[in-house]
Amino acid sequence: MDNKVDILGVNIDKLGIKDASEKIYSFLEDGGHHCVFTPNSEIIMAAHRDENFKKILNSADILTADGIGVVYASKILKNPITERAAGFDTAMELLKKMNDGKKSLYLFGSKPGVADRAAEKIKKMHPNIVISGCADGYFNAEKEKKIIDDINEKSPDVLFVCLGFPKQEKWIYEHKGKLNVKVMMGLGGSLDVIAGEAKRAPEIFQKLNMEWFYRLCKEPWRIGRMMDLPKFAVTVILKGKRAK
Structure with a gap:
């Protein structure tokens, strides 16, 4: 467990963006079926309340620390993660490697038309990637x-599933191996960001680890969900277990 940290029972890999993308890319060479989840504080709190969802998260081959709250929690537990590895950033780094290796990609999720627009953007950035399909x-x-049949027919190297949590994690868990x-x-x-439907926080907010604040200002309806952030911190302090 030296390469992981147990945060409320969820075993987060101590991988930065580069190392995570390299490990994911290595899966393309060793065969088998692999899944990657990117939990933030909100997702870990959901798993803390739901043992079945916790089991689903821990079944992943890689769990990256998507939120800065997860990084801070690892420091509280004295088993620090050195870098936040957001799902979007890890995926962008992976796409560079896939372009070099001329790998294939299938995009699944978001509103109608978004995956197609994201595919166009990806092809412009990485022309050697084969876009197998979109749904x-x-x-x-x-x-x-029909979507499952199409994915199986196209047999892509990588499938991006963008259904929002916990739907995407449950969907992947159910279909992994099939x-x-x-x-x-x-x-x-992520597809919304790639397609230009949504914007990430400006770089200054990212550097200050305040993307959550920017998002809250842009989408104040998230205030209820954001309340999980202080609950997460308190729960880690009171109930967190140090990784063995």
């Missing part, structure tokens, strides 16, 4: 079967 995140059982995909990543709103 939006609005589906019933019949459409889901899809002809080497790596599945749960990436929340």
Whole structure:
């Protein structure tokens, strides 16, 4: 467990952006089916309340520290993670490696049309990546079967699943091993950012580790969800277990 930190029962990998992307890329060479989740404080709190969801998170091959709150928690537990590895940043670094290796990618999630626009942006940035297919995140059982069949037919190296938590993690957990995909990543709103539908916080907010504040100012309806941040800090202090 020296390379992980136990934060409220969720085993976060002590990997920065570069190391995480390199390890994910190595999965493309060793075969098998792998999944990557990127929990922040809110997701870890959800897992703390729900043992089944905690089990799903811990089934991942890699769990990166998406939020600065997770990094701070690791320091409280005296098993520090040196760098926040947000899902978006890790995915962007992975795409560079995939471009060099001419790997294939399938985009699944967000509103109709967003995945297609994200695919266009990715092709402009990384022309050697093969976009195997796209599907939006609005589906019933019949459409889901068609999406699964399409993914299996295309057999991409990497599948970005952007359905929001906990839906994306549960979907990946359910289908891992059933899809002809080497790596599945749960990436929340990343397709919206790539497509230009949403913007990340300005760089100054990122450097100050205050993306959460920028998001709250832009989307004040998130205040209820943001209340999990102080709850997370208090819970880690009172109930956190140091990784063994």
